[in-house]
Amino acid sequence: MRIFLTGATGFIGSHIIPQLLDRGHRVLGLSRxxxxxxxxxxxxxxVHRGDLEQPETLASGAAAADAVIHCAFDHNFATFFENTKKDERNIAAMGAALEGTSKPILITSGVGIGTPLNGGTATEDVLNPHHANPRIATELAGAALIARRIDVRTIRLPQVHDTSRAGLITPLIAEARRAGAVAYLGEGQTRWSAAHVRDVAKLYVLALEKGEPGARYNASVEEGVSARAIAEVIGKGANLPVRSIMPDEVERYFGWMAPFAGRDMIASNAWTVARLGWEPTGPDLLSDLAALDYR
Known part of the structure; x- marks a missing residue:
């Protein structure tokens, strides 16, 4: 198949390309x-020239392909809400280009969207349309396409890592340097799910080839890694002190990331593994953080 890939030059997209090519697919990558x-x-x-600010350029890429993998997202957290609305517009535009066909579109969300109302482990069968995370806009946009009989499949991401970056942990390291210490809240029992970037790329390809219309897939390999364990590895690597903090100190040490300091983002992959036969093989999060070049 010819696959239109947005975010093709990004962290995850650049790992998806060789996976697709190895499987005999052709890749039409978005570049601005x-x-x-x-x-x-x-x-x-x-190469397909286009820009996230111009939904029509994504629509034309989708129309020129047999399937779409949509990985692109504007990760400027200063305008996070606006960026989720931009993602909603882009998904709608690509969906319109696919309407009336059997071509699938894979969209990208976060595992937190699958967290039950009473908290706990995120699962693929949960979708709370009133979720407080603005990223719910992505999944609502997907749901609107599903209602129009468009083949939408959702990949929900945890903290995706290798030895160069690690999801929200990368900006967390920057905040720790600014604050002069790596902090965790209370006893550090907050947990975040994680997966190596190569394993995540494999999952996109599996969901493309074996996935089901309307299905959601959790790309988590580790269900939850504790904030304290993460902080201790970062502290050693970055040569920073590690300390427990109280709620009134969160903003000082976490900066703009304060809302995430005490938020569990744990997720099961049991359903995804059973459905797709996904077999992750990459290093775990703490191993990659230990090998990170903190210079």
Missing amino acids: SDAGAEQLEAAGAE
């Missing part, structure tokens, strides 16, 4: 710059 186009061509992909 000459440098991005060169990167895609060097990776063996075709």
